Amino acid sequence: MFLYALTSFGFAYFHSLNWFILLFALYGISYAIIQGNQRAYVSDLSSDEIRGTALGTFHTVVGLISLPSSLIAGYLWQINPKITFIYGGIVAFISGAVFYMLYLINYK
Incomplete structure (x- = not known):
């Protein structure tokens, strides 16, 4: 989830073709x-x-x-596409933190 969050933030802030290719590959890896x-x-x-x-x-x-x-996501995209990726990154980061806390509670 943290890799997905990083990828989402990357799509929000980096706009060159090289970054797009790298971030798209990272998105595929994190999705898998x-x-x-x-x-x-x-x-x-x-x-x-x-x-x-x-x-x-x-x-x-x-x-x-x-x-x-x-x-x-569609509503945020109409406002500003950058906000959509920031929102996705924030939600992914929170999800990763929650799963990590559950891991610590259950396996320590």
Whole structure:
């Protein structure tokens, strides 16, 4: 999540083609890491009997949350595209901090 936040802030503040190519590659890497880890985490938290239900519920919630998040991003984009990336970076940073705190609570 912190790599995604860094990438979002980069898109907000750097505007050259070289930075765009680098940031786009970092975005792809962070997206792949986040997606794989989220599914694995849900699988680890669920028992064998309900693993399919847990993954289905996870993807349903992600799908339902995608609509309001896309509406917020579209509204911010109309105001200023830079604000959209700053908002995404802030939310990603907060998410990373929350997950890190949960990690410290559960595994220390």
